[in-house]
Amino acid sequence: MERMNVVIVGHVDHGKSTFTGRLLADTGSLPEGKLDQVQAWCAINSRPFEYAFLLDALKDEQAQGVTIDAARCFFKSDKRHYIIIDAPGHIEFLKNMITGAARAEAAILLIDAHEGVQENSRRHGYMLSMLGIKQVAVLINKMDLANFDEAVFNRIKDDYSQFLTSVGVKPSAWVPVCARDGDNLISPSDRMPWYTGLDVLAVMDAFHKELPAENLPFRLPVQDVYKFTAQGDDRRIVAGTIISGTINEGDEVIFLPSEKRSKIAKIEGFNVDPRSSIGTDMATGFTLTTQIFVKPGEMMCKTGAANSHIGTQFKANIFWLGKTPLVLGKKYKLKLGSARVQMGVKEIINVLNAAELSSEHKAEVGRHEVAEVIFQTQKPIAFDTADEHPLTSRFVIVDGYEIAGGGIVVENRSNRTGYTARLEFDSDWQMTSIDTVKRAQRSGHSAAIAIVFGDHSKELSKAIEIALFDTKISAYRIGASSPLQWERLVEMAYILADSGQVVIAAIAGTAHDVVAVSDPLSRFSIIPIDSDHCNIDSALSAIRGRI
Amino acid sequence: MNHLDRLEAQSVYIFREAYRDFKQLGMLWSIGKDSTVLLWLARKAFFGHAPFPLIHIDTSYKIPEMIAYRNEKALEWNLNLIVGQNVDALANKQTYPDGAIDRIACCRALKADALKHTLDGTWPRWRLNHATRQLEPDTNPAAFTGVIVGARADEEGSRSKERYFSPRSQDHDWDVADQPPEFWNQYKTDFAPGTHVRIHPLLDWTELNIWEYIDRENIPIIDTYFAKPGGNQRYRSLGCFPCTTPVESPSQTVKEIIEELRSGKFANIAERSGRAQDKEDGGGLETLRREGYM
Ligand SMILES: Nc1nc2c(ncn2[C@@H]2O[C@H](COP(=O)(O)OP(=O)(O)OP(=O)(O)O)[C@@H](O)[C@H]2O)c(=O)[nH]1
Ligand SMILES: [Mg+2]
Numbered sequence: 033m034e035r036m037n038v039v040i041v042g043h044v045d046h047g048k049s050t051f052t053g054r055l056l057a058d059t060g061s062l063p064e065g066k067l068d069q070v071q072a073w074c075a076i077n078s079r080p081f082e083y084a085f086l087l088d089a090l091k092d093e094q095a096q097g098v099t100i101d102a103a104r105c106f107f108k109s110d111k112r113h114y115i116i117i118d119a120p121g122h123i124e125f126l127k128n129m130i131t132g133a134a135r136a137e138a139a140i141l142l143i144d145a146h147e148g149v150q151e152n153s154r155r156h157g158y159m160l161s162m163l164g165i166k167q168v169a170v171l172i173n174k175m176d177l178a179n180f181d182e183a184v185f186n187r188i189k190d191d192y193s194q195f196l197t198s199v200g201v202k203p204s205a206w207v208p209v210c211a212r213d214g215d216n217l218i219s220p221s222d223r224m225p226w227y228t229g230l231d232v233l234a235v236m237d238a239f240h241k242e243l244p245a246e247n248l249p250f251r252l253p254v255q256d257v258y259k260f261t262a263q264g265d266d267r268r269i270v271a272g273t274i275i276s277g278t279i280n281e282g283d284e285v286i287f288l289p290s291e292k293r294s295k296i297a298k299i300e301g302f303n304v305d306p307r308s309s310i311g312t313d314m315a316t317g318f319t320l321t322t323q324i325f326v327k328p329g330e331m332m333c334k335t336g337a338a339n340s341h342i343g344t345q346f347k348a349n350i351f352w353l354g355k356t357p358l359v360l361g362k363k364y365k366l367k368l369g370s371a372r373v374q375m376g377v378k379e380i381i382n383v384l385n386a387a388e389l390s391s392e393h394k395a396e397v398g399r400h401e402v403a404e405v406i407f408q409t410q411k412p413i414a415f416d417t418a419d420e421h422p423l424t425s426r427f428v429i430v431d432g433y434e435i436a437g438g439g440i441v442v443e444n445r446s447n448r449t450g451y452t453a454r455l456e457f458d459s460d461w462q463m464t465s466i467d468t469v470k471r472a473q474r475s476g477h478s479a480a481i482a483i484v485f486g487d488h489s490k491e492l493s494k495a496i497e498i499a500l501f502d503t504k505i506s507a508y509r510i511g512a513s514s515p516l517q518w519e520r521l522v523e524m525a526y527i528l529a530d531s532g533q534v535v536i537a538a539i540a541g542t543a544h545d546v547v548a549v550s551d552p553l554s555r556f557s558i559i560p561i562d563s564d565h566c567n568i569d570s571a572l573s574a575i576r577g578r579i
Numbered sequence: 580m581n582h583l584d585r586l587e588a589q590s591v592y593i594f595r596e597a598y599r600d601f602k603q604l605g606m607l608w609s610i611g612k613d614s615t616v617l618l619w620l621a622r623k624a625f626f627g628h629a630p631f632p633l634i635h636i637d638t639s640y641k642i643p644e645m646i647a648y649r650n651e652k653a654l655e656w657n658l659n660l661i662v663g664q665n666v667d668a669l670a671n672k673q674t675y676p677d678g679a680i681d682r683i684a685c686c687r688a689l690k691a692d693a694l695k696h697t698l699d700g701t702w703p704r705w706r707l708n709h710a711t712r713q714l715e716p717d718t719n720p721a722a723f724t725g726v727i728v729g730a731r732a733d734e735e736g737s738r739s740k741e742r743y744f745s746p747r748s749q750d751h752d753w754d755v756a757d758q759p760p761e762f763w764n765q766y767k768t769d770f771a772p773g774t775h776v777r778i779h780p781l782l783d784w785t786e787l788n789i790w791e792y793i794d795r796e797n798i799p800i801i802d803t804y805f806a807k808p809g810g811n812q813r814y815r816s817l818g819c820f821p822c823t824t825p826v827e828s829p830s831q832t833v834k835e836i837i838e839e840l841r842s843g844k845f846a847n848i849a850e851r852s853g854r855a856q857d858k859e860d861g862g863g864l865e866t867l868r869r870e871g872y873m
Contacts, residue, residue, distance in 0.1 A: 035582050089737055090755055100756050101740040104732040106785060113582075115783070127760035131742070134762030163762070244580075255595045260628045263657070269626055273592050302627045303619075303796060313580055315591035317626060328599060353760055367765050428765040435760050435767060 034112040034241060039102075039136035041129060041160070043150035044121035046142045047173040049099050051211035052118040053083030055232070058218050061107035062086065083212065087118045100125055102132030111237040121152055126400055127353045130159060130438070138167035138239040140232070145178040145185070145208070149192045151387040155400075157192075158386040161199045162351060162402070162440070164422055168196075169205040169235045175224060176210045182226045198389065205235040244312040250277030251340065251416075251424050252332040253369030254287065258317070269300050270326060271317035272370065275423050278311040279334070285320075287330040288414035289342040289542050294320040325564060329371040331414035331424070340414040340424060342544055343446030344515040345378065347406050349418075350397070350429070351386070354436030357396040358405070358429070366409060368427035368441075374410040381405065397437075406445055410514050412541055415441050464530065471532035477505055477579040479529045480557040482571075483546050484511075484538045488563035493538035495568050496561075500534060500575070511538030518549055529556045534579055583792055587623065590780035592764065593743055594624035594727070597778045598631070600768035601725025605661070605698070608633040610645045611817040612800055613729035616789050617781060618656075619798050621727075632659040632706075634697060634726075638689040639669055640676060640819035648801040653707050660707035662714055663697025665689050676821045689819075695751045698723045698775070724770065727778045733785045745777045746770060753777075787840045794833045805831050815845070 040048045056062050066086065074081045087103045088094055099120040107114050119132040133139060139160050143153050160168060170192065178184040185208045196203060207216055208227050215221035218233045230238065255272040259265070279285070279296060286293050297319045299310050310316050333339040352358050358377060366375045381404040383394040397403040418425040418440045429437040472478040484493040493509050500507035508528050512521045521537055528535045539545055543562065550558040557578045561571050580588075597604055606621065606629070608614045621629045635649060653660040668674060668688045675685035696702035700720030708715045732739045742758050744766035759767040770776055781789075793800055806813040812825040828845075830836045839845050 033582075089739065092756055101758060103739040104783075105739060106733055128758065131758075131761045255592070256599050258625065260625065260630060263628045263630070265626070265628065267626070271595060271624075273588060300626055302623050302625075313585065313588055315588040315595070315624070365769070426763045428763065430769055433767075433769040433771050435765065438760075438762060438765075 033108070035115065036112055036138065036239065036241065037115045037117060037136045038236060038239070039117040039119055039133045039139045040142065041119045041133060041139055041156040042121055042142035043144070043147070043152040044098065046121060046144040046147070047211045048121060048142050049084035049087040049118050050082065051142060051171070051173065051209070051217070052105065052116055053086035054211050054214050055116070055217055056086060056105060056107055057083065058214050059107055059109070059233070098122055101128045109233055109237055114236065123152060123400060126155070129156065130163065130353070133160060133165060134163050136165060137242050139165050140169050140171060142171045142173045143188055143192060145172050145174050145188065148188055149195070153192065154195055155387045157196055157201055158199050158402070159351065161201050162349070167239050168201050168203045169207065170203045171232065172206065172208045173211050175208045175215065176213065180223045204238065205230060207232055207235060245276035245423060246278065246312045248276035248421055249338045250279055250334045251275040251421065253371070254326060254328055254330045254332055255370045256328045257326060267300065267319050268323065269317040269319055270332070272332065273315040274310065274312050276312055276421070277334070278309060280309040284335040285332050286335045286339065287326045287332055288340050289412040289544060290326065290330060291543055292324045292326055293335060294322045294324050297321045331369055340416050341444040342412050342414055343444045344409045344412050345406065345445040346415065346441045347404065347443040347445050348439040348441050349402065350405055350437050350439030351402045352397045352399060352437040354399060354431050354434065356431070357398045358437060359396045365430035366407070366413070366427055367430060368413060368415055369424055371413045373413050375407050377405055378408040379406040408516060412515065412545060417441050417443060468530065468532065475506055475532055477534065478557070479532050479534065480559060480575065480579050481525050481529050481535045481537060481550070481553055482559040482561055482575050483550055484536060484561045484563050485541050485543065485546050486563040487540070489538040489540055492561070492563040492566070492568065492571060493536045496536050496571055496575070499568065499572055505534055505579070506532065507534045507536060509536040509538065513540035515541065515545070522549055522552055525553055529553070534575065583788065583795060586784055586788055587620065587792070589783060590620045591624040593778060593780040594621055596766055596768065597725050597727060598625070601776065603721055603723045604631045604725040604727070605634045605723045606631060606727035607729070608635050608649070609729070609817070610635070610649050610801060612789055612793065612804060613731065613781060615798060615800060616792055617727065617729040619796060620780060629656070629658055632661045634661045634663065636690055636693045636697060637662055637664045638693070638819050639664065640689070640821055642803055642814070642817060642820050644801060644803050645817060654709065654712060657709065661697070661717060662705045663693050663702065665693040666703070682822060698726060722775070724775045725778055726775060727780065729781045730779050731784050731786070732782050741779055741782055742767070743779050743782055744768065745779065747775050747777055749773045787837065790833060790837045790840060794837060800833070804836070
């Protein structure tokens, strides 16, 4: 039978846990004796019985009558199995609401008929849209406190549907309920004959399963590369979960950002029948036809298809949960797909209060705020934008040891065309009057720029500089691992080469970055050197052939 | 993909995240059906291998078949087995079966405390030597920073609020009121020195799913879960014999157990109803869980 995760959200005390508890009780989904046990507990502790106690299992929750963390419970209708995630409504526990909601395919949002739309009714609505949950049903609860009045129901519905429209959420149903007494939960209520729509259980059964991302381009974030030699296993297996698409043995693949290519040799597995093709959502692994060096964190795509972006700068919509605000000048860790990379904030474009939808310019993003931000990563990573591929546009931000925010990439802002700034000097800037040919005659070699890239660029570039210097070539090494520094590196390389040097410029980037860095330096001979695949001798002979 | 494929894929993903980020990783193995499924999923994730130690806390009151099964499978599957025990409490007869303390205090001493000190390496622990087939003192008692545990959300109240990656303080405390956010398959893999993280790959599985998967994958399970031919008693959940009673059930095969859970007499009875200690903590086990009980 099919299964579906549904999250229950809404403002504090609007009746989410009561609804969930009552639904479990009315559908006979509680373990035998559970209801009696909770009723007995209430009697002993002289507290009125609450259905919410069936869900609010933590001692602090029962003592304070508030849900702190989302509970998962299981129940089944005639149509499918449900995991119901009862989220907390208090703003203090927004991170727990998000944790619960992010697991869901559909949401039920409750509004208290007596209190009407409140701050977290709106904030939760906004978060649903941000988390990408498209199926939402709204329950107007505690209709008993509003005399079961249709006018109250309609007023709240009008008010809230305006808000939902503005954040792009379109509810599939609006149901008036009295959760505590079970009205309209699993059968029509005779206290509200004016309501002729579906009961909540029918509304839930009408939610449809999200289609797997089979039709989106193939994406597999490389989670790890295994070689269990100690256990006598010589396979080198690239492992990960397929986010979208399908792949077959023999398909040619490309890893981003390294842009290394290979072919799928075999789909590996334990205690499964051999297969030649595997699709979306499967956690799998492959051996490749060639022994290329790929690392965890790369994105595996198919060659010749629409592939992820590679970049170091992107614009994103984010929500912030951290105890300290998101600020400029601080280092954070980005986790996107399987990539983990250091990053900083380049610009905070605007900050929004998700409950009021009012935006303002601020220097930081505070707890529970949402914002539009430009990030700069320390190394190039692969990502997609939300409109192209929502699943691989999502990321989290780690501050210290904690996940402190989440976001969606909306635009690639990386400068891929090169660094032009400050190479054309001001008109009163005075340049050399000796031309490069004369300098080459004097030194016995012409100027050139060797761009050493890859993981071993630092060691290799140092060795090259010493070897060239020892053979009386005037060589000068510079290097920077962070793309933030590359603009400056380009400018220095330009001047050093102009003065007749053989410049060895080390960057910790990929072949892709070489293009960006070398573009404004095209006046000089550019010699790209891949430090992962090239030894000192071949590097030296490549340089000597060009100077 | 059917529901078991999905559960398996999610668990495998969690295993791989844990293995990537935790250098000192271990997995608790209670010998029961859940942790045996857990071990099977590890071998799925790592293509036939279990590339980290399996930790068993021996209360000395385990049903004897459990220890025999443990040793047999550890040798057969080439597992790196580590065993820990509260040696002092047992030597001084400070246990519930000795009449010295109540059930909750006994669980705390023989399970929670033993686990705590086995994980952080402050009490002696033993490692299986595959050459001699004997347990020998562990000479490398490093603290574990990541511990994989087979807890399921459907077991009891406080577990329904667990995280896949659940941080524990220096004292192994679980701060239920302030758990990390977890979304879009990104988990808490960064942690302060001295703290560790409990990892729960089975959180979304139900008891029924466990048996369905055992059936599909043909996983060898200890036979105390099955009734003897003609008998009408079996264990539904394995613990220490003084505190675990068998259930009345004639099920002799995995398929019969599945049927019993789907529509038979156990469809609406909680799995741990045979565990006496649960009832002494307001039904929640929360106190013990906060202190590190698995
Ligand atoms: N009159 C009336 N009271 C209700 C109804 N549903 C819930 N309540 C009461 O509203 C109060 C709050 O209910 P909960 O279910 O705990 O609310 P919640 O939305 O889960 O609250 P948090 O999880 O803390 O955000 C309880 O005292 C319930 O008895 C209803 O239909 N009518
Ligand atoms: Mg609640």
